Each structure stands twice: as C-alpha cells, then as structure tokens.
Amino acid sequence: MRPVTIIGAGLAGYSVAREFRRLDKSAPLTIITADDGGFYSKPMLSNAFAQNKAAAQLVTQTAEQMAVQLNARIMIGTRVDGIDSANKAIDSSAGKFEYDKLVIAVGAQPIRLTIDGDAADQVLSVNHVTDYAQFRSRISSSARVAILGAGLIGCEFADDLAGAGHAVTLIDPNPLPLAALAAPALSRGLQQALEARGINLRLGTTAARIDHAAEKLRITLADGKTIEADIVLSAVGLRPELGLAKSAQLATGRGILVNAFGQASAPDIYALGDCAEYSTASGSTQILPYIAPMMAAARAIARTLTGQPTPIEFKPAPVIVKTPCYPLALVPPPLHAIGTGCWHAETENHRTICRFYDAQGVMTGFGVAPQEAAVRQLLLAGLGMARPEKLLDTLN
Ligand code: FAD
Numbered sequence: 001m002r003p004v005t006i007i008g009a010g011l012a013g014y015s016v017a018r019e020f021r022r023l024d025k026s027a028p029l030t031i032i033t034a035d036d037g038g039f040y041s042k043p044m045l046s047n048a049f050a051q052n053k054a055a056a057q058l059v060t061q062t063a064e065q066m067a068v069q070l071n072a073r074i075m076i077g078t079r080v081d082g083i084d085s086a087n088k089a090i091d092s093s094a095g096k097f098e099y100d101k102l103v104i105a106v107g108a109q110p111i112r113l114t115i116d117g118d119a120a121d122q123v124l125s126v127n128h129v130t131d132y133a134q135f136r137s138r139i140s141s142s143a144r145v146a147i148l149g150a151g152l153i154g155c156e157f158a159d160d161l162a163g164a165g166h167a168v169t170l171i172d173p174n175p176l177p178l179a180a181l182a183a184p185a186l187s188r189g190l191q192q193a194l195e196a197r198g199i200n201l202r203l204g205t206t207a208a209r210i211d212h213a214a215e216k217l218r219i220t221l222a223d224g225k226t227i228e229a230d231i232v233l234s235a236v237g238l239r240p241e242l243g244l245a246k247s248a249q250l251a252t253g254r255g256i257l258v259n260a261f262g263q264a265s266a267p268d269i270y271a272l273g274d275c276a277e278y279s280t281a282s283g284s285t286q287i288l289p290y291i292a293p294m295m296a297a298a299r300a301i302a303r304t305l306t307g308q309p310t311p312i313e314f315k316p317a318p319v320i321v322k323t324p325c326y327p328l329a330l331v332p333p334p335l336h337a338i339g340t341g342c343w344h345a346e347t348e349n350h351r352t353i354c355r356f357y358d359a360q361g362v363m364t365g366f367g368v369a370p371q372e373a374a375v376r377q378l379l380l381a382g383l384g385m386a387r388p389e390k391l392l393d394t395l396n
Contacts, residue, residue, distance in 0.1 A: 001024070001026065001027045001028075002027065002100045002101055002305075003027060003028035003029070003030070003099075003100045003101070004020060004027060004028070004029050004030070004100070004101045004102075004103065004305055005030045005031075005032065005090070005097070005099040005100070005101070005102050005103070006029070006030070006031045006032070006102075006103040006105060007031075007032050007033070007080050007090070007102070007103070007104050007105060007106055007244065008031075008032075008033060008104070008105035008106045008107060008273070008275075009031050009033035009035060009037045009039075009063070009066075009074065009076075010042065010105060010107050010273060010274075011041070011042055011273065011291065011294060012105035012107070012272050012273025012274070012275075012294050012297075012298065013031055013033070013103070013105035013273070014031075014039060014066065014070075015294060015295055015298035016103055016105065016270075016272060016297075016298040016301050016302055016305075017029060017031060017070050017072060018070065018298075019298045019299050019301075019302030019303075020302040020305055020306070021070050021071060021072075022302070023302060023303065023306045024305075024306050025071070026071075027306075028073075029070060029071065029072040029073070030072065030073045030074075030075065031066075031070075031072055031073070031074045031075070032075045032078050032080055032090075032092060033063075033074070033075065033076055033077075033078065034077070034078065034079040034080075035076070035077075035128065035130065036062075036063060036076050036077065037062070037063025037066060037074050037076040038059040038061070038062055038063060038129065039059065039060055039061040039062075039065075039066055040058045040059045040060065040129045041058070041060075042127075042128075042129075043291065043322070044058050045058070045126055045127075045129065045131075045132045046126070046153055046156035046157050046160055046322060047156060047160050047322045048132065048160070049136075049157075049160045049161050049163070049164040049166075050160050050161075050163030050164045052164070054133075054136065055129050055130070055132050055133035055136060056133075058129055058132070059129060063076045075092075075094060077093075078092050078093055078094045079092060079093045080092045080106075080244055081093065081247075082244065082247035082248075083102070083104075083244050083245075083247050083248035083269075084247075084248070085248040085249065085250070085266035085267075085269060088100070088102075088268065090102070099268075100268065101268045101270075101305055102268060102269045102270070103269075103270045103271070103272070103301065103305075104244060104245065104256060104264070104269065104270070104271040104275060104276075105271070105272055105273045105275065106241040106244060106273075106275045107127075107240075107241055107273060107274040107275055108127070108238035108239055108240045108241055108274035108275060108289065109127070109238065109239055109241055110125035110127050110234060110236075110237075110238055110239075111234075111236050111237045111238065111239050112125075112234070113148065113206075113207070113234065113236055115207055115208070115209060115210055116208065116209040116210075117209035117210040117211040117220070118211050118212055119210045119211050119212045119217050119218075120209070120210050122210065122217060122231075122232060123148070123210065123232045123233070123234045124138065124231065124232065124233050124234065125233070125234045125235070126157070126233065126235075127238065135231075135233070138231060139166075139230075139231055140230070141165065142165075142166075143166055143229075143230040143231050144166065144167040144168075144169070144228065144229045144230050144231075145161050145166050145167070145168050145169070145229060145230070145231050145232075145233060146168075146169045146171060146207075146217075146219050146227055146229035146231075146232045146233070147161075147168060147169070147170050147171065147232075147233045147234075147235055148171055148172075148206075148207055148232065148233070148234045148235065148236055149171075149172055149234065149235040149236040149237065150170050150171070150172035150174070150177035150178065150179075150201070150203070151172075151177075151178060151180060151181070151235065151236075151237065152178065152181060152319070152321060153235040154170060154172070154177075154235035154236075155170070155177050155178060155190065155194065155321065155323055156321065156322045156323055157233060157235060158170045158194060158199050159194065159197060159199075159322075159323040159324060159325050160322075162194075162197045162198055162199050162325075163197075163324070167198070167200075168198075168199045168200065169199070169200040169201075169202060169227050169229065170194065170199055170200070170201050170202070171202045171203075171205065171206065171207055171219070171221065171227075172201075172202075172203055172204075172206075173203075173204065173205065173206045174203065174204070175203055175204050176188060176190075176191055176203065177190050177191055177194065177201065177203070178190055178321070178328075180332075181319075181330055181332045181367075182328070182330055182332075182354075182367045183343040183345055183354030183356070183367050184343065184345075185343070185345035185347075185352055185354055186328060186330075186345075186352055186354055186367045186368075186369055189326055189328075189352055189369055190321075190323065190326045190328060190369070191203075192326075193323070193325040193326035194323070194325060194326070196325065197325045200227075202221060202225075202227070204223075205221045205222045205223040205225075206221065206222045207219050207220070207221060207222075207232075208220050208221060208222045210232060213228065215230075216228050216229065216230055217229050217230065217231070217232055219232065238274060238289060239254075240254060240255035240256065240274060240275045240276070240277070240287060241274075241275050242255070242256065242275070245264070245271070245275070248264075248266060248269065249266070250264045250265050250266055250269065250271075251264070251265035252277075253277045253285055254277055254287055255271075255274075255275055255276050255277030255287050256271040256275050256276050256277060257277050257279075257285060258270065258271050258272070258276050258277065258278060258279065259279055260279050260311040260312060261300065261301070261304050261309055261310065261311055261312065262276070262278075262297050262300060262301040262304065262312055263304070270301045270304070270305070272294060272297035272298060272301055273289075273294050273297070274287075274289045274294075276288075276297065278293065278297065278312065278314070280314065280334070281314070282334060282336070284334070284335075284336055286334070286335065288314070290317075290319055292315075292317035293314055293317075296312050296313055296314050296315065297312050300312040300313065316331050316380060316383050317331070318330060318331050318371070318376050318379075318380070319331070319332070320371065326369055326370070327369060327370045327371050327372075328367065328368070328369040328370075328371055329367070329368050329369075329371035329375075329376050330365075330366070330367040331365050331366050331367075331379075331380070331383065332365055333356040333358070333364045333365030334358075334364055334365070337356070337358040337359070337364055337365075340358065340359040341356055341357055341358040341359055341364065342356070342357060343355070343356050344356075344357065344387075350370075351368065351369070351370060351375070352368070352369055353366070353367075353368045353375070353379065354366060354367045354368070355379070355382070357387045360386075361386050361387040362384060362385070362386055362387070363382050363383055363384065363385055363386075363387065364383065364384075365383075366379045366382070366383070
C-alpha cells in the first residue's frame with residue numbers, strides 16, 4: 001500500500017485518481033493542484049456559449065466533493081515549483097513534501113504568438129474553466145470576435161460563438177481550416193459550412209499586429225488588410241508544461257517522455273494527459289492531447305501504481321469535432337505517415353468519407369462528415385486493413 005501523489009486536477013489527474021481508487025480503496029492518495037480543484041469537462045469549453053452556460057454551470061463537482069468521492073486529500077491553490085527526483089521530494093507553495101509514487105498531470109499552456117501592436121496583450125486564450133469565465137465576462141452580447149487559428153479548437157469556438165449570435169472572423173495561415181488533421185475534401189466541406197453560418201474566414205494569412213482603435217481592436221493581417229473586432233481569441237495550439245519535468249531532470253521532447261507504461265525517465269514518476277509524450281506501437285513518440293488516449297493512459301498507470309505493470313493500450317478513437325454546422329469525426333493519420341501516404345475521398349448520399357492510406361497501402365486514418373456512430377464503427381473496423389487494390393495485388 002504505497003502512497004500516491006498526483007500533481008494536477010484536470011481530467012488527466014482526476015481520471016488516474018478515479019482508476020486508482022477502483023483498484024485500491026485505501027492507499028493514501030494526495031492531489032496537489034494550482035487551481036481550485038473543481039471538476040469540469042474541458043471539451044465543454046468550446047461548445048458552451050451557444051447553450052449560454054456560465055462557467056459555474058460547467059463545474060459539476062467541487063474539490064471537497066471530489067475529495068470525498070476519491071477518498072483523497074486535495075490540496076487546492078497549491079503550485080508545485082520543483083521536483084527533486086533523487087530525494088523523492090517536491091517543493092510547493094505550501095512547503096516541501098516527500099512522495100513515494102508521483103504522477104505528473106500538469107497539462108499544457110496556450111502558445112502565445114508574437115504579434116506587434118499596442119493591443120497585442122489583449123489576446124485571450126481559453127484552456128481552463130477560469131479562462132472561460134474571464135472570456136464570458138469580457139464579451140458583450142453584440143461583440144465581434146476574431147479567432148486566431150482554424151484548427152480543432154478555433155473551428156469549434158467559431159461555430160459556437162456564431163451560434164450564440166456573434167459576428168466571427170476566423171484567421172489561419174493555412175489555405176483550409178483543420179488543415180493539420182482532416183483530409184482536404186473535409187476541410188473544404190467545413191469551410192463552406194462555416195461560411196454558410198456567416199463566419200468570415202481569412203485563410204492563408206496571419207495577424208501581424210493588433211492595435212486599439214477607439215473602443216475597438218484593429219487587427220492588421222499579414223496581407224495588409226484590416227479587421228475590426230471587440231475581442232480576440234487565440235486558438236493556435238498548446239505547448240506541454242515542462243517546467244516541473246525539467247526541474248526533475250526528466251527526459252523531455254515536446255512533452256514529458258514516457259515509456260509504454262506511462263513511466264517517465266526517473267523511478268516512480270509517471271506522466272499523462274496534455275503534458276505527456278507517449279511511446280506508440282510504431283516506436284515513435286507522440287503528443288496525444290485528447291480524452292480517449294488520456295483515459296487509456298489513466299487506466300494503465302493506475303494498474304501499474306497498484307503493482308501490476310500494465311502497458312498503455314491505445315485504441316484508435318475518433319475525435320468528434322464539435323461543429324454542429326458540419327458534424328465531423330476524425331482519426332488523424334500518424335504524423336510520420338503524412339508525408340508519404342495519401343487521402344482517398346468519396347462522397348455518397350451527401351456524406352463525405354476520406355480514408356488515409358500509408359506508403360504500404362494500409363488504412364491508418366479517416367475522416368467523415370456528417371458523422372454518425374454506425375459509420376464511425378465501420379471505418380474504425382477498416383483501420384489497419386490494406387487498400388482493396390493492394391489486397392488484389394497480394395492475391396495475385
Ligand atoms: P489540464 O486540464 O490543463 O489540467 C492540468 C492541471 O494541472 C490543472 O488542474 C492545473 O491547475 C494543474 N497544474 C498545472 N501546473 C501545476 C503546478 N505547477 N502545480 C500544481 N498544479 C498544476 N479532447 C477531446 O478528446 N475531445 C474534445 O472534444 C476536446 N475538446 C476540447 C476543447 C477545448 C476548448 C480544449 C482546450 C481542449 C479540448 N480537448 C478535447 C482536449 C482535452 O480536453 C485535453 O486533452 C484534456 O482535458 C487535458 O487534461 P489534462 O488534465 O492533461 O490538462
């Protein structure tokens with residue numbers, strides 16, 4: 001019965017705590033978090049506006065309720081400043097503590113673009129329920145919103161804010177929205193749907209400067225054109241939080257490097273969620289900032305913590321893009337395959353299905369819109385299978 005300490009009370013920290021408690025009802029469990037420890041589902045942040053949800057409505061359980069449910073000690077408002085992995089100790093705003101087994105689940109931080117202009121510091125990001133509360137407090141019902149980044153989160157916010165009646169401009173350097181994740185045919189479909197929703201897409205350009213202009217903000221694009229907005233939201237991506245890992249001299253890449261068991265490079269330290277960089281079956285490492293891989297990691301790490309070493313089993317799970325104007329589901333192909341493989345698109349009965357085949361002709365990703373469970377299942381079953389022509393080649 002070795003005590004477990006978890007740093008971070010996001011979905012990753014709470015998921016590993018919950019899975020651990022399923023297996024071990026009594027080992028001492030401590031969760032240390034810089035925030036107030038309220039439990040909320042982060043994916044809700046980008047589809048709560050159209051439902052007119054206040055931040056407080058998104059928090060379903062307080063830290064006190066979570067502490068009872070998990071039979072855990074939860075230290076809220078406590079920032080961990082460093083980890084001494086040699087002496088198994090952590091340094092925090094509430095003092096120094098020793099740990100036995102440690103799980104790092106500190107998430108990621110929004111990337112801040114370097115933008116010129118006297119209002120560049122007005123740009124907001126929403127990566128926590130407190131950011132959502134701040135965003136809501138700053139936005140009036142008639143506010144015009146400019147969103148930087150037309151990736152997954154930017155497109156979801158654009159659709160949601162347009163649904164709430166805001167005039168939205170979506171700016172991205174790529175020629176299409178969702179360019180990094182979706183097949184071009186689906187990105188084009190999404191572009192048309194967002195435009196039909198009234199969203200102004202400014203693609204192939206970036207925000208070069210943001211200045212105050214009377215009561216408004218003026219965004220000057222790299223192509224020289226300008227846009228007026230009342231509020232600017234950045235959704236250009238997240239960077240895993242590595243400060244604590246570096247203080248512990250853990251191996252890091254883009255994230256905290258963990259092995260097949262979720263174990264970092266020092267004994268008795270594990271990491272998962274947005275801060276981790278996982279080992280995948282193909283031997284490469286990957287940041288997987290989604291709920292499904294985080295849950296798989298939580299289940300395996302919890303077992304390993306109870307003394308049953310369990311490798312993380314990543315199963316392909318579609319990412320559901322929360323854009324009601326164009327319901328889309330994706331299993332993005334592995335990053336290493338993108339340069340050498342290709343997309344095949346087909347449209348039937350108003351549904352577009354795109355399959356990604358790697359250089360060996362094996363299906364390793366897909367996207368579908370409009371998506372529904374039965375089609376997702378069918379496509380999931382096709383993953384890992386050879387392209388029909390390839391099958392024929394093999395048979396001959
Ligand atoms: P976080 O939620 O960032 O939690 C980190 C925790 O660590 C916080 O409690 C923080 O206070 C604490 N912490 C950080 N540093 C310290 C420190 N030094 N000391 C103490 N505590 C610290 N994924 C999907 O699969 N589907 C979706 O539809 C989807 N939608 C999304 C929509 C939005 C708007 C966003 C932002 C993400 C979305 N995601 C989605 C991604 C998914 O929500 C995240 O991958 C997941 O919530 C990350 O959880 P986490 O616990 O790793 O990080």
